[in-house]
Amino acid sequence: VYLNGRGIELEASDASGEWWVKHSWIVDGQGYDNCEPFPLEENWECLPTIGVLAADGLTMDMRVGEWGQPGAFNNLRRPEIDADPMTYTIETWQPANIDASAGEIDLTRTLIRTQELSCQSQPSPLDNQVRPCPVRAD
DSSP states (O other): OEEOTTSOEESSOOSSSEEOOOOSSOTTSOOEEEOOOOOGGGOOOOEEEEEEEOTTSSOEEEEESOTTSTTOEEEEEEEETTSSSOEEEEEEEEEEEOOGGGSSOEEEEEEEEEEEEEOOOOOOTTTOOOOOOOOOOO
16 A cells, blocks of 8 residues: 555555555454464464554554453554654553463553564565655655
C-alpha cells in the first residue's frame, strides 16, 4: 500500500510518501489464523486474529480474543507520521497473568513490549530496488 505524507493510504503514488507492506488481513474483516513460527514438532495451535482500525484512523489493532477473557492479546501497530523520516511502532499487550500456577489470574491489560521500526534504504528482496524512506510532507 502507498502511504502518503499525511498517512493516507493510496493505490498509486502521489510522490509524497512511500510504499509499505500491508498485512494480509482486512481491517474490520473476518481476520485470519495467526500461526507463530515454531518447529513443527511443537504442534503450535493457530489463533484466530482480527484487525480493527482504531479511532485515530492510523493505528491497526490486531486482536486475539476479547479483553476480559483469558488469553486475550493484541498488538497496536501504527506509522509515526510526525517523525522524519517516518517510523512504525508496535505495542504488544496481554493480560497480566493467565497462568493459575503462577498466581492469581489477573486480566489487567498490560503493555509488555514496545518496538519502533525504522526504514532502511536497502535493496528489496522482492525486486532488488532501493526505495527512499518515507518523509513527512508538510
